[in-house]
Amino acid sequence: MSHPMHKDYTGAKLGMWLFLFTELLLFSGLFLLYAVYLRRYPHEFTTAGKQLNWVLGSANTVILLTSSLFAAMAVTAAQRSEARRAVGLIGGTILCATGFMIIKYFEWSAKIGHGIYPGSEHLKAGAPGESVFFGLYYMTTGIHGLHVLIGGGLLAWIAAKVKGGSVNAEHFVLLENGALYWHLVDLIWIFIFPLYYLIL
């Protein structure tokens, strides 16, 4: 009697989708707070949102979308037994992730340089709604950034498996799940970007 469960492709996908769902719910807590506080402080949120650099935000959006494309292409390549191509494409995704984090770093340090960070004197002196806005901004983008790092690490690990041959045209569900995770990271950013950078 062989173990059927290690090859339960549908089961593996189902598990991953459920997990992605919990990630979405995790962020939904923050979005909920955003909605409530936006209603309470519409003006402060507008003025605070204008202080964010939408050029950098847009650049990061483009970068993440590209990275998602690479991830999807990597899955196709692996399914076609083109292991080297798949590894290269995953490398592309990870490169984009790095680019994203670098831009994020400059964004954050610029803000912190201006004295805008949780608990700072600058924020305490300003309107209360602004400090709530930035509190949420740092929490949301911070946790999202953490997900970028984790996703990047995950993909690097999977790339090694593709290279080693244990993820291949027959067994690619790991890569597929990794890519799904990455799409989620991308998707969440698609929500964050307009809410924080583009609002009025």
Next chain:
Amino acid sequence: MNQVEQADIPAAGGFWNDTGKRGITAWIFSTDHKRIGLLYLYSVFGFFLVGAVLGLLLRIELMAPGRTIMNAQTYNALFTVHGVVMIFLFIIPGFQGSFGNLVMPIQIGARDVSFPRLNLLSWWLFIIGAVIIVVALFTGGGPPDTGWTFYVPFSSRTGTNVSLAVFGVFVIGFSSILTGLNFVTTIHRLRAEGMSWSRVPLFTWSLYATAWVQILATPILAITLVLVMAERLLGTGLFDPGQGGDPIMYQHLFWIYSHPAVYIMILPAMGVISDIVPVFSRKPIFGYKMIAFSSLAIAAAGSIVWGHHMFTSGMSDTAVLVFSFLTFIVAIPSAIKVFNWVSTLYKGSISLEAPMLFALSFILLFSIGGLSGLILGAAATDIHVHDTHFVVGHFHYVMFGGAGFAFFAAMHYWLPKFYGRRYAEKPAVIAWALMFTGFNILYFTMQVLGMRGMPRRYYDYLPEFAPLNLVATIGSWILAAGLVLMVINLFRGLFKGAEFSGNPWGGATLEWSVPTPPPSENFLQEPVVTHGPYDYRGAGIP
């Protein structure tokens, strides 16, 4: 295949020595769901005993007015740690982790869960989280003193070690999510041939509903805990009115998780009862479909009632009305279950062995707990008894009288199956009687005290509450005596007791069809299910 034939095959130790490996590493790195189940059982039950000792200490302090054995700060820390241990280390991970893991895959005819290694990881995360919590008690500014709800603003200001404790709970939440998604996937994907949804045993049905609650609610707890940590470590101020935040938002987020969490505790307990009651009444369960469906209904309706914890926090009147109404709706599926259990008992040939005694007391105690819940769910009466000992009595009736007693029922019912030995019946009944008596003296008195206005989480009280408090404390000792007897009898029995083989209770669910103890991959042959879980004739039992 004839399932009874399999059960009659002598098991020669089953999964205990199938792997050939010995020693602790054969356990803590095992991916066998039965071993993981036992790991969970021992860890959560250990925490239960620790929590119980803390509870007894609290009761001793409250035995008489004024200082009895500890100072006020210690008291605050103790009720917090008691709550945290009982909630996050015992009752939430308890059922899914231990009996869910032990029994569920066998009940659906699977060899293991869908993701065995993830299952092991869940246990490890649970233990890591627990260790973090224990470390938090002895380092930093000392054990947290906020109550297990970690309410802001106190939790963001107190000098005690809240951040670390909260982080431990966060890790445990992760473990809970992984177990939940593992179980949902398993129940969808690994049911044996013939195991249609309408043949899934009710315990497994309840685990299925619970797993969805774990998946949907726990992420909200996770983010809430992260925000508390950020509040303390970075001063984000999202819950701080001084910086524009709102502490009520904390309460919303916390209870969006923690009310559904009540169902993580109670749903599997109801599942246990639904499996035990028909077996010991020698009758098919009454209203199988309604019971299965009401588990899902409780899980769904229970997710939208969190606001009843906040009637006194300054919500709008409309919100109070809506939450109150929704709360009452949850009573309907719960009442359906009670009705079905009682109907199953009706004209059954009832055998009052220990698992059944615990199951029957579950029905009674849970009903008392549930009915007192309605008093809290109605805003007008809640305002009167909010944060009094009435609430403490209510939730102990549900969590301890309900989930706790069901846990004990499950231990008496299933553990012999996994050990091949059983406890002694007479001491088990005496232990049950002591616990049942002590329990009611303790918690019913608390409810009376609450009605008369004794507040909760207070170190001291007015002299007029002294006599009843003494009664409650004496009740706690009777309860403890029964508990000690039960533990000794159970574990003595499992290692030295009389042999238990085949299917002595006469259950028709699949776990009774496999050898005792079950072998490593549960089934000697791929099972094909030909009858329902409560169809005793189909199981070939005389």
